[in-house]
Amino acid sequence: MKLEIENIKTDVLCVGGGIAGLMAAIRARDLGADVIIAEKGVTRFSGSARIGNDHFWCYIPEYHGNDINAFIKECMLTQLGNMLSNLSYPIIRTWLENSHEIVKLWDSWGIPMKKDGKYDFSGHSFPGRIMTHLKYKGRMQKPILTDQALKRGVKIMDRVMVFELLGDKQGITGALGMDTRQGRLIKFQTKTAILGTGAVIRLYPGVTPALMGNNIRPFTSTGDGRAMAYRIGAELFNVELFSRHAGVKNFCRSGQATWSGVCRDPDGKPIGKYIEKPNIKYSDMIIEVDKQIFERYHEAGKGPIYMDCRGLSESDYAYLREALLNEGNIALIEHFKEEGIDLMKNQIEFSTYEFRYLGRIAMNEHTETSIPGLYTAGDESTFSISGAAVFGWLSGEQATRYIKNIDFRSGEKDSDNIEKQKLMISSMKSESYGYDWKDANLALQHTLADYAGAIKSEATLTAGLSHLRRLRKKLDNSLRARNPWELIRCLEVRNLYDLGEITFIAALERKESRGMFKRSDYPYTDPLLNGKVLIIKNSEGKPITEWREMGG
Amino acid sequence: MPPEIDYSKCTGCGICKDTCSEDVFFGPDIVEPDGISKPKVTYPESCFHCYLCVEQCPSGSIKIRIPLVMHVPYK
Secondary structure, rough: OOOEEEEEEEEEEEEEOOOOHHHHHHHHHHHHOOOOEEEOOOHHHHHHHHOOOOOOOOOOHHHHOOHHHHHHHHHOOOOOHHHHHHOOOHHHHHHHHHHHHHHHHHHHHHHOOOOOOOOOOOOOOOOOOOOOOOOOOOHHHHHHHHHHHOOOOOOOEEOOEEEEEEEEEOOOEEEEEOOOOOOOEEEEEEEEEEEOOOOOOOOOOOOOOOOOOOOOOOOOOEHHHHHHHHHHOOOEEEEOEEEEEEEEOOOOOOEEEEEEEEOOOOOEOOOOOOOOOOOOOOOOHHHOOOOOOHHHHOOOOOOOEEOOOOOOHHHHHHHHHHHHHOOOOOOHHHHHHHHHHOOOOEEEEEEEEEEEEEEEOOOOOOOOOOOOOOEEEEHHOOOOOHHHHHHHHHHHHHHHHHHHOOOOOOOOOOOHHHHHOOOOOOHHOOOOOOOOOHHHHHHHHHHHHHOOOOOOHHHHHHHHHHHHHHHHHHHHHHOOOOOOOHHHHHHHHHHHHHHHHHHHHHHOOOOOOOOOOOOOOOOOOOOOHHHHEEEEEOOOEEEEEEEEEEEO | OOOOHHHHOOOOOOHHHHHHOOOOOOOOEEOHHHHHHOOOOOOHHHHHOOHHHHOOOOOOEOOOOEEEEEHEEEE
């Protein structure tokens, strides 16, 4: 089958138009680069940040004082600790040192970062201690950042999924994209690519497996950047680790710290010791200390656990309602209205959510990956809106510096790779017998949950990997799409299979238990692995793992 | 399954289709007896429940029907 390709040239290609991609594009364009954003959805209304946000992790010296290390130490005690412990000190420090500038910038662009002219910190913090999160009104952040990008002449290509990077060890030369509505192929020739494709869902089953879209991240967050980076030889790390989030039962939303109530057992007793009454300044930190407490209570027959906001004053309740709207809970609030649920009268059930992938693309504090010209920002290398904004901004700066000294070129294997990709797409479009994306996706989730789930061992991991590889081989030529929408899903599923496979390989290599990563054959935490990260990369088609000092 | 379009109110402007990043409204529109083509909900299970299609719809024709499996237990 002959597939036409449209050729497009740009200095900087931002893959993904979330907070990271938009901030990178704005900065790179300001510094004089030609910039294209290729976004699978529409940048105004795409990604995890589209529904809003009400907390921005930042260090503001005029508020926190000059001891940045005291601030970091406090944050390590909160839910941030789980994520920060996998990042090097230079990354954390760079992040925080740049965070206030981004706050000021956003405020000047019309994203309200202050309340009545002052910084308002609340939530995500233990009573009486350092406040870690700035409260802001992020509902309109995506349209505002999109307008800022367009105003500067950034070219935004909505509904284009970049699905393969081109290049070699010398650097990035281009990327292949696909129009999500017509299935048209696009070849980008570029000097740099900034990956910002967001989170990974659909690898493990969600809370409601039949409804894959019911997740704290959007349905299209399939780790595209991580999978593409891996295929081209970039280093990923800790891909075997995961965390669990918690929030409103059944209706998945992030932002548990927006809720100002107390978590109580069925008898009304607080399950934690941090607050006993609803409090808009501090959220109930028991959720950050132990996200699995909901699941354990339930399994032990002691649950369910309820979020109880009753008793807030009228003005505090208004504050909560506004925060819930800014955090992206509009559909949830409408649901409450329709069902007659009143937060001042009713308590709502909370639960532990599904597995949340913690694997990241390895980068340094300059957002450089192990491939020259390949940068990354956002959930792919750090986490949160704040991480996306700060490192997006810095990656735009770095990419612009990089392009000044290099010319456009083609990689030795680019033509071969393009032909390979075209063959794959032709096969997916074939009308012969095959499997659809959903079947392939569900089989992957099932395999991950059964063999690389809550408790694993060498035996389960080896058996699971073998099964996954068998499924994969079967799908190599038999994944089928009836239209461009399904074609995009097939390309996502291919990325998920790549990530699934290396999850098994890295899990086999991590011969210990750590946090939520449990090996029944190595039930202890190996102190010799403290401060180390498990790197995995693709070398000539083979996965190679290596333990490395964090930041090394 | 979300979202649902009230075709008696829908004017066929297509804003919902332009808004949805998951392309829930993918594919050819349906043509109503009045000759106006209107978006159809093709892939509801990919909905993120972001509510943006409801907010952007100028004629108020879209409603998000939360699937029963997502209903929040409370007391």
